[in-house]
Amino acid sequence: MADGGSTAAAAGTLLGTSRRRRSAAARLGRGAVPYALIAPVVLTIALILGYPLYFLVRLSLQRYGLFELIRHQGVDIGLANYRSVLHDQIFWHTLLRTVVFTAANVGLTMVLGMLIALLLARVSGPVRILLSSGLVLVWSMPVVVAVQVWAWMTSYENGVVNYVLTELHVGDYTQHEWYGSTFSQLSMVTLLIVWGALPFVAITLYAGLAQVPNDLLEAAAVDGAAGWRVFRDITLPILRPILLILTSLSIIWDFGVFTQPYLLIGQSKITPGNFLMSIYLFEDGYFKSDYGRGATISLLMLVIVGVLSVVYVRRMVRIGVET
Amino acid sequence: MKRRSIVAVCLAALVAAALAATTSGATKKATAASITVWLQTDAQSGWPDLVASVNQKFQSDHPGVSVNVQYQSWGDHLQKFDATLAGGGGPDVIEMGNTEMTKYMAAGAFADLTSAKGQFDNSANWLSGLAKSGRYGGKTYGVPYYAGSRVITYRTDLFKKAGIKKLPSSTAQYVADAQRLLAQNKKKGFSPLYIAGTDWYVAMGFVFDYGGGIATQVSGKWKGLLASPKSIAGLTAFKNFFTSVSRASKTTDETHPNPYDVYAQGQAASMVGPSWFSCCVKPYSAQTAQFVMPGHVAGTSMPGFLGGSDLAVPVTSSNKALAIDWIKDFTSTSSEKTLQAKGNIPNATNLLGTTVNERAAARSWFVPTAKHWVDVENGNILRNMLAQILTGKLSVKQAAQSASDNIASVLNQP
Numbered sequence: 001m002a003d004g005g006s007t008a009a010a011a012g013t014l015l016g017t018s019r020r021r022r023s024a025a026a027r028l029g030r031g032a033v034p035y036a037l038i039a040p041v042v043l044t045i046a047l048i049l050g051y052p053l054y055f056l057v058r059l060s061l062q063r064y065g066l067f068e069l070i071r072h073q074g075v076d077i078g079l080a081n082y083r084s085v086l087h088d089q090i091f092w093h094t095l096l097r098t099v100v101f102t103a104a105n106v107g108l109t110m111v112l113g114m115l116i117a118l119l120l121a122r123v124s125g126p127v128r129i130l131l132s133s134g135l136v137l138v139w140s141m142p143v144v145v146a147v148q149v150w151a152w153m154t155s156y157e158n159g160v161v162n163y164v165l166t167e168l169h170v171g172d173y174t175q176h177e178w179y180g181s182t183f184s185q186l187s188m189v190t191l192l193i194v195w196g197a198l199p200f201v202a203i204t205l206y207a208g209l210a211q212v213p214n215d216l217l218e219a220a221a222v223d224g225a226a227g228w229r230v231f232r233d234i235t236l237p238i239l240r241p242i243l244l245i246l247t248s249l250s251i252i253w254d255f256g257v258f259t260q261p262y263l264l265i266g267q268s269k270i271t272p273g274n275f276l277m278s279i280y281l282f283e284d285g286y287f288k289s290d291y292g293r294g295a296t297i298s299l300l301m302l303v304i305v306g307v308l309s310v311v312y313v314r315r316m317v318r319i320g321v322e323t
Numbered sequence: 324m325k326r327r328s329i330v331a332v333c334l335a336a337l338v339a340a341a342l343a344a345t346t347s348g349a350t351k352k353a354t355a356a357s358i359t360v361w362l363q364t365d366a367q368s369g370w371p372d373l374v375a376s377v378n379q380k381f382q383s384d385h386p387g388v389s390v391n392v393q394y395q396s397w398g399d400h401l402q403k404f405d406a407t408l409a410g411g412g413g414p415d416v417i418e419m420g421n422t423e424m425t426k427y428m429a430a431g432a433f434a435d436l437t438s439a440k441g442q443f444d445n446s447a448n449w450l451s452g453l454a455k456s457g458r459y460g461g462k463t464y465g466v467p468y469y470a471g472s473r474v475i476t477y478r479t480d481l482f483k484k485a486g487i488k489k490l491p492s493s494t495a496q497y498v499a500d501a502q503r504l505l506a507q508n509k510k511k512g513f514s515p516l517y518i519a520g521t522d523w524y525v526a527m528g529f530v531f532d533y534g535g536g537i538a539t540q541v542s543g544k545w546k547g548l549l550a551s552p553k554s555i556a557g558l559t560a561f562k563n564f565f566t567s568v569s570r571a572s573k574t575t576d577e578t579h580p581n582p583y584d585v586y587a588q589g590q591a592a593s594m595v596g597p598s599w600f601s602c603c604v605k606p607y608s609a610q611t612a613q614f615v616m617p618g619h620v621a622g623t624s625m626p627g628f629l630g631g632s633d634l635a636v637p638v639t640s641s642n643k644a645l646a647i648d649w650i651k652d653f654t655s656t657s658s659e660k661t662l663q664a665k666g667n668i669p670n671a672t673n674l675l676g677t678t679v680n681e682r683a684a685a686r687s688w689f690v691p692t693a694k695h696w697v698d699v700e701n702g703n704i705l706r707n708m709l710a711q712i713l714t715g716k717l718s719v720k721q722a723a724q725s726a727s728d729n730i731a732s733v734l735n736q737p
Contacts, residue, residue, distance in 0.1 A: 066430035069409050070638060156572040157512065157580055157590070174511045180574055180714065267398065268521065268576035271707045286402050287701040289426075 059295035066289040074292065081296040091297075094275040095304070098255060101186055101276060102308070105254040108194045110247060113201030118231075120206045132203065139199035147263040150192050154178040179265060182274040189261045193254065201246050208242040209235065241319050248312040255305050258282065277301050357389040358645050361404070361414040363632065367394040369599065373661045377652045384652075388645060401697075404637075408432065413639050415646040418468060421456035421631045422690050422700060428459035429694040434636040437463045439647050444656045445671035450631070452689050453670060457633045465633030466650050467670035469662045472627045472683040473524060473616070475516070476586070476600045477593035480610040481508065485592075490614050493621040494564055501568040504592045512570050517582050517591035520573035520713050521706035524628040525595055526561045531626040531688040532618045533557035537705075538691045538730050545693060545734035547727030549708070550720070554727075558719050560619060562712050573713035576706060597630070598666050598680040615683045629687035631668075693734045704729050 060081055062074030085091050116135075120128055153160050156175055165173040179185045212235055220230050236243075258278035262270070270279060281301065285294020366374055378390045393414070395403065401423060407413030419427070427433060440446050440463050449467045457465020482490075485504045491497035501515035508515075518525050527537065535554030538545050548554055565573075571585070582594040583603040594600065595616060604611050616625040634653065636646045652658065659669040663676060668684050675681050690696050699705070708726035711717040717725070 066405065066408075066426065066432065069405060070430060070432055072409070155580070156575065157585060158588075175570065175572070177572055177574060266576070266579060268579070268703055268706055269574060269710075271703050273707070283701070286405070288698055289405055289430075 056295045056299060059292055060299050062292045064290075064292040064295075069289065069291065077292075081292050082300075085293060085296050085300065090272045090275065090280065094272075094277055094280045097186075097275070098277040099308075101190070102251060102254045105190055105193050105197075105257075106247060106250040108190065109197045109201055109250055109254075110243070112194065113198050113205055113246070116198060116202035117205035117209055120202065121209045132206075135199035135202055138196065139203075141196070143196065143259045144263065146192065146196060147260055150188070151264060154188065179269060185265045185269070185274055186261070186276075189264055192260050192264060193257060196260075197250065197253070201250070204242060204246060205239065208239045212238050241316065244312050244316045244319070248309045248316070251309050251312070252305055255308065256301060277304075356387055357391055358415040358640075358642050358649060359391045359393060359413075360416040360649065361393050361395050361400065362418045363400070364394045364396055366418075370662060370665050373658060374653075377649075377658060381649050381652050385645065385648065390649065408637070408639060411639065413637055415636065415640040415642050416649055417635055417637060418632050419465065419635055421453055421465075421470075421629075421633060423697055424456045424465050424633055424635070425459060425692050425694050426697045427635075428457075428464045432635075432637060433464040434638050434640065434643050435462050435464065436466065436636065436647065442647070443651055443654055445659070445673060448671040448673045450629075450668070450670055450672060452629045452687060453631045453633065455689070455692065456631070457635070465635045466654055468632040468634050468654060469659070469670055470629055470631030470668040470684065471597045471599070472629060472668065472680055472687060473528075473595055474598045474613045474627075474679050474683050475593050475595055475616050476583075476598075476604070476611060476613050478586075478591075478607055478610050479612050480607075481592040491617050493617050493623075494560070494619045494625075496621070497617060498564065498567045508592065510590075512590060514568065514570045514585070514591040515593065516568040517571055517585050517594040518565055518569040519571050519575050519577040519579075519582065520565070520569075521575060521703075521709045522577040522595070523705040523709060524577070524630075526558065526709050527688065527705070528616070528625045528627055529561040529564070529619075530554045530557035532623075533560060538693070538727075538734055540691075540693075545691065545731050547729075547731040549727040549730070550724040555719055555723055558712060558723055561709075562719060565713060574710040598678070598683075601666075613679045615679060618686075624683060624686050626686045626688045627683050629684055629689055691734065695734050695736050698733050698736075699730050702729075702733065704733070 059074065061076060061078060062068070063077045063080070064074040068074045116131075120131060123131065152158075154162075156162075156177055159178075161178070162173040162176050165171065165176075177184075178188055216234055217230060220226075220234055225233070256278050257276070261276050262279055262282070265274065270283065272280075275283070277297070278301075281294055281297040284290055284297060362374065374392055378392070381390060382388060395418075397420065400417075404413065404417060443466055446466075450470055453465075453467035453470055454463075457463060457467065481504060482500075485500070485507045487500050487503060491500050497516065504515040505513070530536065530549070530553075533553050533556045535551055535557045536548040538547050538549075540546070549558070577596065581603070582591070582596050583600045585591050586594045586600075587604050587607065589607075598613060601608075601611055601613060616627065617623065618625045634650045636643050636650070640646055654670060656674070659671065659674055663669045663674065666678070666680060668681055669675065675684075690700075704726050708722045711722040712719050716722075
């Protein structure tokens, strides 16, 4: 801010205006420059997000199916789409399933990510390089490719998982069905998602751990604190902003995740009995060509994600204000 | 200050990530001197030479007009088509599966071809199953392209080794032969007849074989038939048959894995599927032959699903006359003969021959021609029912009842 003010003042001097007018310009400049600086960003966001969002809201208030699509003309029906979605049993079941699914995914990702980060901080240099290269390799794997590899590994006919488990005499896993029930289907998806999400979380947390001052840890050791106590009272509070950001991002990603469940479970096994929100949206909006209803579901999802992450976002804002 | 700006950036990223769930679309405008044709990849892998020669003929008849053939896959071509209906740049000719037609005809997505019908070769003799799928409200919107039935592809060497001298003439005989095949092939996971658990085309064949059905229209309202005693008898027979002959996953569909891959790995003595499955059975090509799947009454054949494709002209096309001319060339008698030579069923009765595929088509069934039928397929109601029955999660009766109610409520949607 100070930088902006002095630039404006310098400009005033160069133009050779009177002292009074210059100070007025400086004051005006001091107020306007920050807004001018963020204007391009605000404008861009308004253009690329605002218009689609406006269109989405309008669509959610219309009957817009295949018939309307061909004529490019929806029929206004007020809040009927919202009423129909909110009275749909499938919506509530799907919402509950998705919330539990998200909690499991985010919880596992954060805990395992933290553990790996702590491990990274403890191991020797070469091992750390090996471990973090492994993580980066996982990170760089495109989602669709990862899904395909997992599907092959867990294949009913020739999957390597079944083969290895059988050879290790864990049991007879020949032709074991890994996608037989909703629970096992979603567990496999969770495994895949957590595996794919760990690198980002672990590496970010590891970077955060590097910020924990050593003298603090040493002081704690001198005072007789160790292990869990040090982690809880020193490391965790320092990492808090990073943990909050990672948790909020994970909630947003996992709540709306589509690619992994849709491809790994496979379209022919998708039924209302194993819907996640994004799949419910896709099936109702696209497969049934009911775009108005699809828009309604996606707006409701936006609200729900907002509610789910509001706690984290508020805390993050508070940290920002405090410092 | 620094920390605050980091938090601010993160907040912006959060908002952006949350909003990124919205959709996007792109539009493309077609030029006047070209027509765009959407065919399924079956044509790309099966008869690209026919497509090329038809395009050549079309272009010599219409100098200066180019044909842009774009191959689509069954899984997502309708979603893509919907997008072009909204945004433009869609095809002038589109291949549609015969079970997909009704929804689009009802919505007014296709141009009325009734007045042009007489110009298509053999249109008076079109296969009734296909012609019916292209008609709605007394008007013709779809031109039959080709059909295909499902047959048994089998290993002659394994059948011989098991001492099977005569091909099974009933499902009971098939089960007995399956025991012999199993006795000769002890490898775990070996299927005497590979049927994917949720292959509803096979399962519904049993339902129709026992006199049942999927749904019927009673005074304007759809009524589910799967819970009728005859349908339940068919589903029970399917469950018993599957348990005796197939070691496929009880919850997988007929493309994951492709049955011919299982067969080519030596894990099956026979498989059920389109007749073109014989394409992909290396290294057993020399020991492979086909026959018509028998029904439960000795000497009859199992009613098979008559799959097929129609060609339609979207209302959004700005070159409808050219599109109709192209369809004329692509479904001409000589084109249909080429398709027949590739193992397909031609679109008219006067062209029918006596291949195993064509004999299997003699006893066939078709899905209810309801506007919302495609929602039943996409909603996997039948597949889910079969998985429930085969895994024993629900009894045949419970699963059939719930599927039947479900189907009726989907079909009766406004």
